Amino acid sequence: MNAPAAVYFEDIALERPVEYGSIPVSAEAIKAFARDYDPQPFHLDEDAARRTHFAGLAASGWHTCAMMMRLLVDNCFSRVAGLGSPGFDDLRWLRPVRPGDELHVRARCTDKAPSRSRADRGRVRMFVEVLNQRDEVVMSVALMAIIARRHPDTAR
């Protein structure tokens, strides 16, 4: 995990989508996350969930976000000289995530710009989609990341 970062701001290529990862979603994981962070009936209990608009147990949208993050960290961010994230825009929960689903991620960098205030970093915007085993998009988000520059622009 603490291996030297290989990917810096300069190395980020735009527009080429990359797919990776695989994370199985169990009923137990859905309920455990929901008990801690989102205890609504459609995330907690099969019987109660059947009687709601979800018509069956579904993962918390924030659980889907957390699983997306795990896929991004394991397959991408762990190699990047990341300095955190200011946030995201346009998060959409498009389809329920169900027990037995297997999720993966498709990501592309849509935009990059050197920081105006700090010469040692830049901002990257990524469009990330979370897909299930039928390649249906269950969630999408425009996520921002701050990434270190290999060669800080000393002229700034």
Add this chain to the structure above:
Amino acid sequence: MSKLFWEDIRVPEVREYGRTTVTREDILRFARAYDPQPFHVDEAFARDHFYGGLIASGWHTAAICMRMMVDHMLNGAASMGSPGVERLRWRRPVRPGDTLRVRQETLSKRRSASRRDLGLVKNRFQLLNQNDEVAMEMESTGLFAVREPERDE
């Protein structure tokens, strides 16, 4: 208990609720499962990193906010989920020992164009720490059941 329906939601309205103290163990447990970056899981690394100590995953912060929204708002309402979050910003790190609460500002509401039984409500949420600093803010839309779908607005 009578639930809060779309008709009952007042606009504009500002409410504050919740109180959650974040522990070191919570931060480590969430991060090991979902966001194992060194500044969330490795205290020695975090001390020397630019954050100057262990900080919670931003997704953990969002989940903590959700828990308070469920306990103090959604579970008392005819909530039908959410299509998403228009905008979220992590403004300040959340550290072990921080005590968080939610400030909710209801901005607008409207009936669904496609479904008579649904209404949309737009809120701005701020997650405040014990020093009244904004740790996170987001704007999102919630779906709520309409009590009397046949009645026009």
